[in-house]
């Protein structure tokens with residue numbers, strides 16, 4: 001490499017905002033519906049949004065009501081080679097369309113049904129394209145499986161850090177030891193056990209982790225959101241994410257009137273469980289009817305929000321950050337490069353330093369002061385916590401709204417218009433390199449999954465009809481039947497690692 005090329009590369013690596021990120025952000029902002037172009041909007045100003053895989057391993061070995069997977073997802077064989085090659089195609093396209101860095105979920109059916117080596121290869125592939133991967137799981141797998149994913153054949157870590165989102169709620173059926181839970185509290189030992197594996201991973205192999213706790217909310221468990229929040233806040237999860245159920249996916253699993261649960265009612269429950277107000281209006285990902293989230297520091301039971309919409313100085317600092325530093329990439333960058341990047345960013349806007357330092361000092365004050373923070377850190381009682389509510393839409397609205405959007409028609413029906421606005425500002429995209437487009441996850445699940453699964457059933461049929469298939473299908477039977485845990489997967493491998 002010539003000296004000139006090296007200098008150019010160094011300049012690009014340390015540039016505060018990568019030019020490809022700038023282009024992707026500007027395009028996202030331009031494409032947002034006017035209703036979403038608000039002062040607190042993060043999409044198109046500092047983030048392109050989250051990403052997720054699809055059609056890579058549709059099968060799952062639990063039965064939940066509701067379930068967003070299409071009705072015949074369990075008739076598709078788990079196939080590691082297919083998973084890795086599809087992930088490669090999808091991530092390559094996301095990298096082209098949305099720039100060098102984003103958070104992406106390795107999602108489909110149940111990720112731990114993948115052989116550990118294929119799971120690891122899928123994560124490495126996502127990283128190759130600048131994606132920060134998060135494996136989405138029901139959390140019912142062993143420490144040995146986790147080690148097989150994280151460590152290579154020589155027992156050396158393949159990753160410095162891993163991210164997992166574990167779904168735990170009482171609507172799930174078939175978990176080992178809690179086949180048919182009667183309450184959310186019954187699942188606490190399983191929540192703790194899952195999180196402990198990652199504490200052990202750090203202790204045993206030095207691999208850090210980011211953990212999210214996911215919970216679907218319906219009328220039958222909304223009253224327990226407060227207690228789940230209270231309990232999980234004391235566990236080492238970094239994020240708590242709640243999803244009010246929608247009429248989407250397998251209609252045999254729609255058991256309740258999901259419309260009774262709203263984003264507001266869930267947030268009230270979260271605040272009740274946390275024991276304090278959780279301000280969220282300073283920032284917005286996409287449409288407020290889809291998402292609500294906030295980040296703060298929890299210090300020995302006190303929550304110090306990073307940005308409070310009621311504080312004008314916080315808002316001024318937010319605006320400066322979004323204006324001048326939005327799109328800066330901080331993750332997965334060598335420390336010396338990141339340091340130079342930050343110095344260059346501040347050198348370009350020295351007037352922003354005081355407001356940003358002021359913001360940091362207000363967060364410390366909200367947390368009860370530096371001494372309290374240090375004391376809490378020593379006792380392991382200090383950490384960032386993110387609260388999220390993600391409100392998927394019903395297929396009955398998404399299907400007509402998307403059909404019109406495909407034709408470039410804006411609906412004047414109020415419900416379909418709302419749906420189109422939400423789809424237009426979606427912060428959770430899925431990649432379709434085969435026809436050169438990105439689609440919202442709501443569209444994927446409501447419109448595309450059923451068609452995609454027909455093709456996948458042909459491409460990856462269950463192999464023969466063995467006793468193992470039958471066992472897996474018993475697990476997958478809809479409600480009313482007592483689930484029986486399978487002992488083997490349809491392709492002959494053990495059902496649970």
Ligand code: SF4
Nearest residue numbers: 290392426427441442
């Ligand atoms: S996936 Fe659906 S609910 Fe989520 S942000 Fe996109 S449009 Fe909104």
